[in-house]
Amino acid sequence: xxxxxxxxxxxxxxxxxxxxxxxxxxxxxxxxxxxxxxxxxxxxxxxxxxxxxxxxxxxxxxxxxxxxxxxxxxxxxxxxxxxxxxxxxxxxxxxxxxxxxxxxxxxxxxxxxxxxxxxxxxxxxxxxxxxxxxxxxxxxxxxxxxxxxxxxxxxxxxxxxxxxxxxxxxxxxxxxxxxxxxxxxxxxxxxxxxxxxxxxxxxxxxxxxxxxxxx
Amino acid sequence: xxxxxxxxxxxxxxxxxxxxxxxxxxxxxxxxxxxxxxxxxxxxxxxxxxxxxxxxxxxxxxxxxxxxxxxxxxxxxxxxxxxxxxxxxxxxxxxxxxxxxxxxxxxxxxxxxxxxxxxxxxxxxxxxxxxxxxxxxxxxxxxxxxxxxxxxxxxxxxxxxxxxxxxxxxxxxxxxxxxxxxxxxxxxxxxxxxxxxxxxxxxxxxxxxxxxxxxxxxxxxxxxxxxxxxxxxxxxxxxxxxxxxxxxxxxxxxxxxxxxxxxxxxxxxxxxxxxxxxxxxxxxxxxxxxxxxxxxxxxxxxxxxxxxxxxxxxxxxxxxxxxxx
Numbered sequence: 001x002x003x004x005x006x007x008x009x010x011x012x013x014x015x016x017x018x019x020x021x022x023x024x025x026x027x028x029x030x031x032x033x034x035x036x037x038x039x040x041x042x043x044x045x046x047x048x049x050x051x052x053x054x055x056x057x058x059x060x061x062x063x064x065x066x067x068x069x070x071x072x073x074x075x076x077x078x079x080x081x082x083x084x085x086x087x088x089x090x091x092x093x094x095x096x097x098x099x100x101x102x103x104x105x106x107x108x109x110x111x112x113x114x115x116x117x118x119x120x121x122x123x124x125x126x127x128x129x130x131x132x133x134x135x136x137x138x139x140x141x142x143x144x145x146x147x148x149x150x151x152x153x154x155x156x157x158x159x160x161x162x163x164x165x166x167x168x169x170x171x172x173x174x175x176x177x178x179x180x181x182x183x184x185x186x187x188x189x190x191x192x193x194x195x196x197x198x199x200x201x202x203x204x205x206x207x208x209x210x211x212x213x214x215x
Numbered sequence: 216x217x218x219x220x221x222x223x224x225x226x227x228x229x230x231x232x233x234x235x236x237x238x239x240x241x242x243x244x245x246x247x248x249x250x251x252x253x254x255x256x257x258x259x260x261x262x263x264x265x266x267x268x269x270x271x272x273x274x275x276x277x278x279x280x281x282x283x284x285x286x287x288x289x290x291x292x293x294x295x296x297x298x299x300x301x302x303x304x305x306x307x308x309x310x311x312x313x314x315x316x317x318x319x320x321x322x323x324x325x326x327x328x329x330x331x332x333x334x335x336x337x338x339x340x341x342x343x344x345x346x347x348x349x350x351x352x353x354x355x356x357x358x359x360x361x362x363x364x365x366x367x368x369x370x371x372x373x374x375x376x377x378x379x380x381x382x383x384x385x386x387x388x389x390x391x392x393x394x395x396x397x398x399x400x401x402x403x404x405x406x407x408x409x410x411x412x413x414x415x416x417x418x419x420x421x422x423x424x425x426x427x428x429x430x431x432x433x434x435x436x437x438x439x440x441x442x443x444x445x446x447x448x449x450x451x452x453x454x455x456x457x458x459x460x461x462x463x464x465x466x467x468x469x470x471x472x473x474x475x476x477x478x479x480x481x482x483x484x485x486x487x488x489x490x491x492x493x494x495x496x497x498x499x500x501x502x503x504x505x506x507x508x509x510x511x512x513x514x515x516x517x518x519x520x521x522x523x524x525x526x527x528x529x530x531x532x533x534x535x536x537x538x539x540x
Contacts, residue, residue, distance in 0.1 A: 006312040013259045013300065020299055021253050030492040143302050146481065147488045178307040 004194055005182040008135065011198050015205040016139060024213045029148050032155025033215075035095055038163075040215035042092050045166070047107040048137075048211075049085045051115045053078045059122035059130035067193070070128060073184040077134070077177070087166040094163040095156070108214050114207035121200050128193035131185060132200020138177050140208060145171030222278060226271045233261040234268065235287065242433050244281035245272065254490050255288040257348055258297045262319050269326045273333055280440055281433050282330065282337045284356070285425075292341040292365065295348030296320075298487040301472065302480055310473055317465040320348060320380040325458050327355035331444040331451070338432050340425045341365045341407075344502050351378050354385035357447055358432050360418045361407035362425045368404035370505045374482040375475055379468025384456045390414045404505055 002010075019025060027033075033041070060074040092102050107115070121129035149168040152158065161168055188194055226245065227238055237246040247268060251261045272279045286292045296316075304313040330337050339356040345367045353359055353367075361367075369378045377399060386395035394413045398405070410416040420428045436443055475483075489504035 003311060005307065005309055006315060009300075009304070009309075009312055010259060016299070016303075017258055017260070017297075023253075026253065030488055139303055142306050143299050147484045151488070178303070182307040182309055 003186045005185045012201040032151035043105045046088045055118045059127040062127035110210040126196030129196040129200035132197040136204035141170040245279045246283040248287040250287035255291045256294040290343040292345035293349030314469040324381040331448040372402040375479045
């Protein structure tokens with residue numbers, strides 16, 4: 001039997017490529033984006049980051065003891081991600097968005113759909129689907145985050161990590177997370193859980209791409 | 216009960232996303248046009264489609280006598296491996312999946328290598344850039360046609376890797392050890408003319424003349440197809456390439472890929488980003504990025520005195536050319 005991580009890579013590779021080759025994403029990774037669009041993107045990302053830990057908590061509380069290794073993985077991950085919405089807020093401040101404006105921002109329908117799906121999947125589809133959210137977001141951060149951060153820095157003439165601390169640091173951090181995530185994914189053996197993870201990856205790539213397009 | 220399709224309907228009737236098939240009944244020629252848009256590379260899905268075509272040809276022995284491959288993406292034949300997938304798997308420390316990717320590539324190469332046993336002659340037309348795995352995929356074809364503006368090379372060494380899916384075997388067979396050494400260890404890019412001089416390309420034609428060249432090759436081979444295939448099979452005996460040794464190299468490639476550092480991966484990402492720029496319509500792409508990387512390497516070579524072929528100095532393609540222009 002193929003290890004689940006390998007199976008997941010194969011079953012979701014077209015969705016990853018669809019994200020990567022979306023014209024808006026292509027252009028952003030190659031050339032960066034104007035400051036107004038970057039602000040909008042960070043505002044949307046704020047909502048994704050803010051709901052990340054609650055989604056993980058919802059899933060962790062529903063995961064059966066037979067998958068306790070996933071629950072522990074989520075505990076550790078939540079610990080690491082705690083407070084990262086502050087990084088997004090700092091980046092937003094660096095590009096001219098006040099904290100009050102960030103907190104008052106209403107997420108786009110696609111971001112609501114992304115978060116909404118992840119809560120629903122953890123609650124109703126299968127709690128292991130949360131691993132699909134982790135996989136998609138970590139692929140986006142660790143594979144595309146670095147080049148995107150460089151492109152933003154060049155196009156907006158930002159200095160140091162100012163304005164890109166969230167994206168830049170996650171590109172590095174999530175590289176380490178990927179290796180840990182692979183190990184935990186390989187422990188998932190039952191079909192229902194595997195199918196739920198695959199569906200979640202496809203949905204997260206889809207909604208994330210749409211969110212990217214709207215900014 | 217569904218009856219499996221056979222013959223031409225089986226071959227031509229499948230829905231494909233990343234390739235287009237054309238059939239010439241007069242020459243019994245199957246043409247595959249690859250269109251992995253917007254970044255033309257060997258993605259897992261594209262390779263699965265190619266493997267399907269190869270299996271259909273094998274399952275319908277005697278139907279296809281000529282296999283022809285071209286690209287439908289303007290300016291690019293193939294960028295080779297899916298660099299983003301490599302970065303993903305290396306960062307995930309997933310040796311098994313990366314090995315599986317490499318082995319799937321080798322399976323495609325092996326089919327090309329054993330095509331004479333299936334009664335199939337193979338021809339490829341390269342119009343545009345072909346890098347790394349893209350060039351490796353061209354090497355096993357019996358007839359390699361390049362349009363004059365096409366450029367190719369094995370840039371892997373620039374990010375501390377090497378081409379692992381047949382480059383050594385097929386370059387040595389066609390051009391000898393010295394050329395293989397030079398091309399693989401330098402990471403340089405070569406013009407069609409330079410590759411022709413090194414015997415890696417059989418025919419260089421002016422831009423826009425590639426289609427006519429394919430037709431000419433097919434028509435010249437057709438009347439003596441059996442003899443040609445027998446000779447090509449004999450060539451295999453004379454200069455054997457085994458599946459096992461191809462696998463040995465790809466396994467070594469996988470293990471080496473796992474040792475890439477963050478700096479190496481960032482270089483790989485730089486190339487991937489350049490590919491993306493070109494796909495987005497920019498004038499400059501991966502080839503120009505490699506030339507910039509070559510420049511860095513060239514400074515080291517200037518100190519060591521290893522500057523490549525003297526008559527190519529100043530051509531604008533070698534590292535020296537880039538330095539002097």
